[in-house]
Amino acid sequence: MMIQPVMAASPNSSGSKLAADAKKQIGVTVNYDATYQKLDFPRGDVPMKTGRSTDVIVRAYRLQNIDLQQLVNHDMKSNWSEYPKNWGLKSPDNNIDHRRVANLEVFFERHGKSLSVTDKDSFKTGD
Numbered sequence: 168m169m170i171q172p173v174m175a176a177s178p179n180s181s182g183s184k185l186a187a188d189a190k191k192q193i194g195v196t197v198n199y200d201a202t203y204q205k206l207d208f209p210r211g212d213v214p215m216k217t218g219r220s221t222d223v224i225v226r227a228y229r230l231q232n233i234d235l236q237q238l239v240n241h242d243m244k245s246n247w248s249e250y251p252k253n254w255g256l257k258s259p260d261n262n263i264d265h266r267r268v269a270n271l272e273v274f275f276e277r278h279g280k281s282l283s284v285t286d287k288d289s290f291k292t293g294d
Contacts, residue, residue, distance in 0.1 A: 196216060
């Protein structure tokens with residue numbers, strides 16, 4: 168049975184809001200910690216004072232009612248062959264997959280927009 172991701176509320180997203188929501192973590196998320204931890208699912212998180220760069224992105228999206236933990240997990244289950252196999256897993260792991268840069272790169276390539284890395288003048292807030 169295929170379970171569709173469920174959002175907590177209607178998404179409220181824009182590049183400017185994403186950047187502003189990420190900035191809200193300045194002074195709050197103060198310790199780098201990339202250790203593996205068992206998380207609730209969906210909407211699980213490591214303690215707010217710790218994390219890694221991807222946790223800042225995950226939290227910023229959650230403030231826009233978008234749960235990357237759930238969305239990445241769902242996409243990986245449906246498209247396992249598209250994702251990196253750097254960690255020797257045989258199936259998705261909802262505790263860590265959304266916290267891995269390589270997985271987020273694939274997810275955003277599949278569901279976002281690709282930007283030119285040479286035309287940086289065209290970048291907007293949140294890109």
